[in-house]
Amino acid sequence: MARERPLRFAGAALALVAAGIHLALSVAQLIPGEPTPGLLFAAMGAGYLGCAVGLLLQRLEADVIVLLYALALIGAYAASRGDLPVEAIGLTTKAAEAALAVIVGTLVWRNRRAF
Numbered sequence: 001m002a003r004e005r006p007l008r009f010a011g012a013a014l015a016l017v018a019a020g021i022h023l024a025l026s027v028a029q030l031i032p033g034e035p036t037p038g039l040l041f042a043a044m045g046a047g048y049l050g051c052a053v054g055l056l057l058q059r060l061e062a063d064v065i066v067l068l069y070a071l072a073l074i075g076a077y078a079a080s081r082g083d084l085p086v087e088a089i090g091l092t093t094k095a096a097e098a099a100l101a102v103i104v105g106t107l108v109w110r111n112r113r114a115f
Helices: 002-027 039-056 060-079 088-110
Strands: none
Touching: 002 039, 002 060, 002 088, 039 060, 060 088
């Protein structure tokens, strides 16, 4: 577990980045042409706060949930781009989420025998 600590802290930091961006978008119209303020983006931000906590719990079940959450939101962004712009804030968020997914995927792979 000690060798996982740096990965878990890095993953938690990335989850906090994603949480911060989603929470900022939930209260301010930062992306022209995309309606982000409101409950949906607040909920996504809260979900990433939960992901940060989940990583620090050091439980495989929590790791799997964090991995699925990050992949789901990456997929949702990709699916929503039909009429909406691809912009820097979205790409920055997806980069943090993708890096989080790689880190958590590594943790799940290392601990897969625990299932």
